[in-house]
Amino acid sequence: MRVFLELGWFFKERKKQYAIGIFLLMIVALLGVLPPRIIGFVVDEISRGTLTPAYLMKWLGILAGSAMIMYVLRYAWRLMIFGSSIILARNLRRQLFHHFTQMSPSFYQKRRVGDLMAHATNDLQAVQMTAGAGVLTLFDSLATGGFVIAAMAITIDWKLTLIVLLPLPLMAYLTNYYGKLMHLRFHDAQAAFSGLNDKTQESISGMKVIKTFGQEEEDVEDFRALSKKVVDENIRVARVDSLFDPTISAIIGICYFLAIGFGSYFVTNGDMTIGDLIAFTAYLGLLVWPMLAFGWLFNIVERGRASYDRIRQLLAEPADIDDRKGALDIHPEGDIIFDLEEFKFTDDDRAALRDVRFTLKRGETLGIVGKTGSGKSAILRLLLREFENYRGTITFGGRSITDYKKKKLRQAIGYVPQDHFLFSTTVAGNIAFARPEATEEEIFEAAQLAHIHQDILNFTEGYNTVVGERGVSLSGGQKQRISIARALMMRPELLILDDSLSAVDAKTEEAILESLKRMRTGETTIITSHRLSAIQHAHQIVVMDAGTVAEIGSHDQLMKKKGIYYEMYELQQLEALVEQGGETQ
Incomplete structure (x- = not known):
């Protein structure tokens, strides 16, 4: 029952509702002991031959009145108790979702999406049930059992009551043992469900790749294996769960055996009447529910405890990156100075970046180039404060980026990532994501700057076209340009394009860059790209190689050095010439 103590914070919040609900529950349980006693009175009158219509109608009226009261009170306590449990699920769901939004990328590198979804669905449902x-x-079984036992002992015979209750300690011991087994096995069952949930989500998201490589049968087989594991784990739970009812039924059978055997003896000796014995056995029938309820209670509680443990472990994981005390609640603006000694990704002993130093004046454009894995994206992720475990300083407007609140820092940066994520909403909704209050004219303007406006007009519903999950209905170039328009809607102090023009043709790329140059006068831009045509206009270009700065300068300066940048440029020029059908000598 430890889970009830662990949920004590919520019970305190809803103490009024729970108190009213439990009080009404007690009244219902108390009224529930009337029928057996009334039956006993009527049977005794019949056996003595003294039953009158008035006597019978009096007790029938009492039964009808108590039934009506129980009907109303049962409705009321269900609203109080079950309504509160729904609010608990809502509060925990909010906590989980807020926690997810605060966590850094390293958290999502360790956690699977399916597992997180299982926490927010299956586990929450189990806690709500608790x-x-x-x-x-818990309270119904205790109240009903307590009132019934009291009625048996006080109004009929305390000795027979004591005899009948002798097997109950055995039941308490066995159900407690089953409960411990249930907790361990249900924890494994929930973990197996998380794995299946993750597999389902991954397969649906990657169905196009699965079909492309002809791996449908293999994927189905993987799913079948995980599904079998879920079934096996839940059968292990069911094997324990199945022990509750037979055990309790056996105990109840022993209780009936004792009641009838010793009760008949007491009636024969004149210590009890026939009506008392009938009432006693009727009360014993009322005890069946509390006994069975205890078995069901252990099932609910142990499931809820295992699920709540999983939820608490998730919520207990601290955010790697948080605002410092007294962090500035202002948008940063000004020069950016990157002075980094070393940075390593979590759980990686190798340095992803080392000795990376440059200064980017406000209003200038910085280009970053290099081979895949050279550290381009790592620089951007540090600017966005996705990681902080580095040696060195990064300043924005003369202050360390850690001096600003995360929200304010990121609101000043319009980031267009390599992996363009679009939401399952309209094109207009995706563009206005950061500014939902934006006017139609502002959305059109951003789309025109990103050179996607004309494409959108050709869509079936124009700007009201629903793009589908993750933008599945759009081409790569269209997704990139919509992502750029979304970033421009923020009117950011710093715009970051992380290889965000790779899927557009050279003519469109040139038009977009020209629009940005014209529109973002006095604002800072960082562009990473494999295509040098995207960054050769930049005021400054950083050439990355194996996590460090190999060269730095303008396009003309780097061409004169005839180093790595020069070789990259000449190679790309040669490739472009070959693609156009030209000849080299």
Whole structure:
């Protein structure tokens, strides 16, 4: 029952609702002990031959009145208890989602999407059951059992009551043992479900790749294996769960055996009437629910405890990056100075960046080039404060980027990543994502700057076209340009294009860059690219090689050095010439 203590913070928040619900539950349980006693009175009158219509109608009226009261009270306590459990699920769901938004990329590198979704669905449902049906079962079984036992002992015979209750300690021991087994096995079952959930999400998202490589049968086989594991783990849970009812039924059978055997003896000796024995066995029938409820209670509680443990472990993971005390609540603006000694990704002993130093004046454009894995994107991720475990300083406007609140820093940066993520909404909704209050004219203007406006007009519903999950209905170049328009809608102090023009043709690339140059006068831009045509106009170009700066300067300066940049440029010029069908000598 430890989970009820762990959820104590919520029960305190909803103490009024739970108190009213439990109080009404107690009244219902108390009224529930009336029918057996009334039956006993009527049977005794019948056995003595003294039953009158008035006597019978009096007790029938009491039964009808109590039934009506129980009907109303049951409706009320369900609203209080089950309504509160729904609010608990809502609060935990909010905490989880907020926690997800605060976590850094390293958190998502360690956690699978399917597992996180299982926490927010299956686990939350189990905790909700604990705070709803679990609380109901606990107090209803205790109240009903307590009132029934009291009625048996006080109104009929305390000796027979004591005899009948002798097997109950055995039941308590066995159900507690089953509960411990249930907790361990259900934890494994939830973990298996998370794995299946993750596999399903991954397969659906990657169905195009699966079909392209003809791996449908292999993927189905993987799914079948994971599905079998879920079934096996849940069968292990069911094997324990299946022990509750037979055990409790056996105990109840022993109780009935004792009640009838010793009760008959007491009636024969004149210590009890026939009506008392009938009432006693009826009360014993009422005890069946509390006994069975305890088995069900252990099932609910242990499932809820295992799920709540998983949720708490997730919420307990601290955010790697958080605002410092007294962080500046202003948008940064000004020069950017990058002075880095060394940076390593989490769980990687190799340095991803080392000795990276440059200064970017406000209003200038910086180009970053280099081979795949040379450290281009790592520089950008540090600017965005996705990681902080580095030696050195990064300043923006004369202050360290860690001096600003994360939200303010990122609101000043319009970031267009390599992996263009679009939401399953309209084209206009995707462009206005950071500024939902933007006017139609502002959306059109951003789209025109990104040279995607004409494409959008040709869509079926224009700007109201729903792009599909992750923009599946768009080409790579269209997704890139919509992502650029979305970043421009922020009117950022710093615009970062992380290899964001790779899917557009050279003519469109040139038009976009010209628009940015014209529109972003006095604002800073960083462009990483494999195509040198995208960055050769930059005020300064950083050439990365194996995580460090190999060369730095303008296009003309780097061409004169005839180093790495020069070789890259000449090679790309040669490739372009060959593609155009030219000849070399």
